[in-house]
Amino acid sequence: MEAPSSEFTRLCTFEGFKEIWPHYSFACEQQEQIRREFSRLKGTTYLDHAGTTFFAKSQLKAFYKDISSNVYGNPHSLSPSSKITHDTVERVRYRILEHFNTSPDEYSVIFTAGCTAALKLVADSFPWISASEEHSGSQFCYLTDNHTSVVGIRGITGPQGVGTVPVFPQEIEAKAKDSQVALNTQDECLVAHLFCYPAQSNFSGRKYPLSYVRGIQCQQLYPACEHRGRWFVLLDASGFVGCSPLDLKQYPADFVPISFYKMFGFPTGLGALLVRNEATELLKKKYFGGGTAAAYLVEEDYFAPKADIVSRFEDGTIAFLDIISLHHGFDALHRLTGSMKDIQLHTFGLARYTYIILSCLCHSNSQPVAQIYCDNEFENAAYQGATLNFNLLDGYGQVIGYFQVDKMACLFNIHLRTGCFCNTGACQAYLGISNQEVKSNLKAGHVCGDNIDLIDGRPTGSVRISFGYMSTFEDCQSLLKFIVDCFVDKPLRLNQSRLARLKSTGTAANLASNELFSLPNKRPMPVMNGLNIPSLSINKTSAQNTVPKADRNCENAYSLTNIFIYPIKSCAAFEVTDWPLGPQGLLYDRIWMVVNENGVCLSQKREPKLCLIHPRICLASKTLCLEASACHKTCQSKVCGDRVQTVDCGEEVSVWLSEFLGKPFYLIRQSPSFARDMKMATGKGSLMPALSLVNEAQFLLINRASVALLLNRIIDRQDSSNNCTSFDMLQLINRFRANLVISGSEPFEEDDWTGVKIGGTFFQVAGKCTRCQMIGIDQTSGTKSQDPLRSLSVCRSGKEAFLLPTHHNLLSCSWPKLYRSTLFKHLPALIGLE
Structure with missing residues (x-):
């Protein structure tokens, strides 16, 4: 082996x-x-x-050329621009049917907002019949390996008294048709049932036989073989049609919902319901919208729908430009792949x-x-x-x-x-x-x-x-x-x-067979000059009822060794030896962030080079200075003044960021008037702390003893696997991007702390921070590695967590400066010990 x-x-x-x-x-x-x-x-x-595929560049170029060259108007008119829109849309309908080897004589294409909207359309308009003394009523049956959007149909059928039958995959072929079912009465034939199954499981990728379509329709398969009436089949083809051919002539399902982004990647908000023409009169609507009425009155309940099913069900103006883009999707698909x-x-x-x-x-x-x-x-x-x-x-x-x-x-x-x-x-x-x-x-x-x-x-x-x-x-x-x-x-x-x-x-x-089943079968240098700072104490959780003797007898058991702030979210750390606290944590910590042209926040997960941007704050001049070691450029933006009231920090810094990162980016800052509360629980009766642009809490704390243990594990793993990635204590600390670094006695003892006191300031522990993949980014170079995330997971038995404390009672306290300090033992009386 x-x-x-x-x-x-x-x-x-x-x-x-x-x-x-x-x-x-x-x-x-x-x-x-x-x-x-x-x-x-x-x-x-x-x-x-299976979530979404991608569009080809030529597809969008052709679409852009199309809409730049033609005048497409609202199709609900008779003008030339409306006519070209109508004709182009109809051409797209025909092309969709052609793609699935069928024609307008057999199927109609109703455009929807996507596959889920198509499913809801069927659920809302299917002629469900409630159970009564005369007959058992309609049956809504679905394979248990169906998407949520299919199973959700029962939210409509249930209140109507319609029977619901979940069918396990192994059941559908296990039962044969009852020969007596062929003897249906006329009343029984009026009862319509719906069986829904996926052509391909969105979980496992298993393909279910397309032959089930005819097997259910002719009542040869379970559950159709056990219920009289007329059976219709909804074939969820959304996950199937992206990579597989579907022949509706051979497998004529009554309803086929699809989403086009799974075929072409664009557009993303467009789908369709393909309806077999034999089933069109089955679907009944209650609501009518623009474009669906042949005639109606406003003073009395009179309404006549348009004759064809497409006009009846496409409420309002369809997404005609998106529909027109499908033409170029089909072109690109066939040009690039063949079939x-x-x-x-x-x-x-x-x-x-x-x-x-x-x-x-x-x-x-x-x-x-x-x-x-x-x-x-x-x-x-x-x-x-x-x-x-x-x-x-x-x-x-x-x-x-x-x-x-x-x-x-x-x-x-x-x-x-x-x-x-x-x-x-x-x-x-x-x-x-x-x-x-x-x-x-x-x-x-x-x-x-x-x-x-x-x-x-x-x-x-x-x-x-x-x-x-x-x-x-x-x-x-x-x-x-x-x-x-x-x-x-x-x-x-x-x-x-x-x-x-x-x-x-x-x-x-x-x-290579296409014959489907037949029936049943990204760090700054630290300043390490010691400071004489007030004490800090530790609260333990109730799970730890006593303080270890070593802790009680040692005045210098803990110390705060480093303070880091991160003015710009996801950029490099700025180390300080003392710093003022503000209402949202360390002053100016994570007040700015970099966003793209669409206003989406950029993090090291998407752009590791952010760690190479070094922000520095000068409290005296009230300026933020950006420096990047790779290009030795600096850029300044005011911390205080009118500009901070706005979202955008200006073109100068945007040009600087875009030059360095190679893409259009902007710097924005949190508005002083913006209030953002912490979501994590801080204890009964406690006030809700305000946050800057941090993820979960105002401060992040790590313990050097815990980092040292992790470093040993990494070194051990590298020795055994000949991994040549270099790790040292400072590099590892910087990867965790903490605000407060302490030296504790034992690794991971911070797990049991409920509070930390530094000088006269008390910090409440809000919980652990589940570390994300950013700790895998070297904050010096921006390169990625599997450690320390993997070794941390092993070290913590799968729990990649470090302490995430928050300031306590923020709204009522004064804002002193925070210094690196010695952390004294906690007085036993403060933690309930005698």
């Missing part, structure tokens, strides 16, 4: 890739053209195409290669590195989409939380998706989460989309990667090397027998 790391290295070459997937779909010229179209992705490993079959072949191959290598990676003790959630072994593109869902495991078989994986990935500019992906059903099924656990996790504070990845050691979600046609082998290579570098206990092993078996599974024919 053991294999040298050189084998993994070989497999991470293009030659190794071709051993596993010889059918790399795009030719060299095609690949180069695609690279040029998506040059903005250079240096980025983007693996969330959807080629896209499927390309993306599936990338997913298959990644699956095979990842599933064969093992720690030094032969334990697997990943637990992969899937129902097949990626043998066939008909069974599996270009999506891979997994959790990483440590050498003891314990799950590494997805939030930790995501933070580490950000350091390497790898873009993943984590959580449950709005698919609770699949998440429960694959991760073994019971209904009661979902409820218990909610009570414990975990909600969908947060970063609580483990509860009692059990995962609450997973990691998902997905590919698009612009994805490359190098994306797979980057991901796999990242996982091995950051999460594998060395030496790496490969499960050779599994590798050999998986490489041999499937032939070129079935790997």
Whole structure:
């Protein structure tokens, strides 16, 4: 089973890739053209195409040329500009149907705000019938592996007394049609039922048979075989159509919702509901808006809808420019790729290669590195989409939380998706989460989309990667090397027998098959001159009822060794030996921030070079000076005066920042009149502290003893892995970007503190700060590394936390200066000790 790391290295070459997937779909010229179209992705490993894919540069250029050359008016008119809009939109409708191998004779295209809006349209207008004595009423049935937006239909059906039937994937093929169902009465035929399922799971990428469409419609499959009436099928194709061909002539689903950003990357607020014309008269509306009425009266309840379903359901003016852009999306898609079959072949191959290598990676003790959630072994593109869902495991078989994986990935500019992906059903099924656990996790504070990845050691979600046609082998290579570098206990092993078996599974024919299932089957130098400063004391938590003797007998058990402020959020630290406190923490700490042209805050996570910008404040002249070691330029902006009342700090500093960072950026400061309260709990009866532009609290504190322990762990790991990254105490301290650095007696003893007193100022501990991936950025150079985040996680048993204290009773205290100081022991009476 053991294999040298050189084998993994070989497999991470293009030659190794071709051993596993010889059918790399795009030719060299095609690949180069695609690279040029998506040059903005250079240096980025983007693996969330199931979330959204990207638009080609030529696509937007063509769209811009189109709308710059033509006059498009509101289509609700008869003017020439309206006519060209109407005709162009209709051409786009036809092209959409053509793409799915159908025509206006069979389907209608209703434009919506997206897939979810299309689903809601069906839910609102479907002719649900409540259960009664005469019949059992309509049935709303859905596969449990459905997106939240599908399951949410029951919020409409439930109050109407409509039956709800969740169907597990294994059930749909387990039951056969009851031959007696064919004998329906006329009344029973009037009852309409709706079965909803995804063409491709947005959780695992599993493809469900498109043949289910006819199987449900003709009542051959469960649950249609057990309920009389007419069955309609809603096929959620949103996650499917980005990388797979859909033939609606062969699989005529009644309702097909899609979102176009998953196909073209642009526009992002546009989708459609494709409705089979046989089902158009089924949908009934109550609300009517502009453009939908043939006639209506304002003085009486009289309304006549327009005859065609499209005009009835597209309320108001449609997003006609966005719709027109789709024409250029289709052009770019076909010009760059050839066909959807080629896209499927390309993306599936990338997913298959990644699956095979990842599933064969093992720690030094032969334990697997990943637990992969899937129902097949990626043998066939008909069974599996270009999506891979997994959790990483440590050498003891314990799950590494997805939030930790995501933070580490950000350091390497790898873009993943984590959580449950709005698919609770699949998440429960694959991760073994019971209904009661979902409820218990909610009570414990975990909600969908947060970063609580483990509860009692059990995962609450997973990691998902997905590919698009612009994805490359190098994306797979980057991901796999990242996982091995950051999460594998060395030496790496490969499960050779599994590798050999998986490489041999499937032939070129079935790997590329499009036949779908049939029925059932970024640091300043410190000033270290000692100062004689007033004392500081420590409060412990109730969990620690006594102060250790060593603490009680040592007057100099603790000292404040460094004070740092960060005038500009995410830029370099400014070390001081004394500094005034203000109502929001250290005066001028995180009062400014850098934003892009859209006003979005810039952090080192997005732009590590921010750590090379050194802000310095002169209290005497009331100026902020910016200096960058790389270009030796300075720029000044007033701290006080009229300018501070405005949002923008002016063009001069903007030009300076943009020159240094290579992109358009601006400096803004927090308005003095802006009040921002702290969200974290500060204790019963305490006043709510005001914050600057910090994330959670006014001050961040770290303990040198804790950092020293972490440094030892990093050095130990580097010795064992031959990692040549240099770490020292000061560098490590600067990575944590703390305001207050103390020297404590024991590592992580600060976990049990409830308060810290420096001189006459008391600081209340508000809680721990969960460290983000910014600690992986060297504050001297802006380069990224996996440490210290990984070693901290190991050191803290998965809890990457340091202390985050806040000033106590801020609104009523005076603002003294804070000095580096000796921290005296806390008097026992102050902490309830005798």
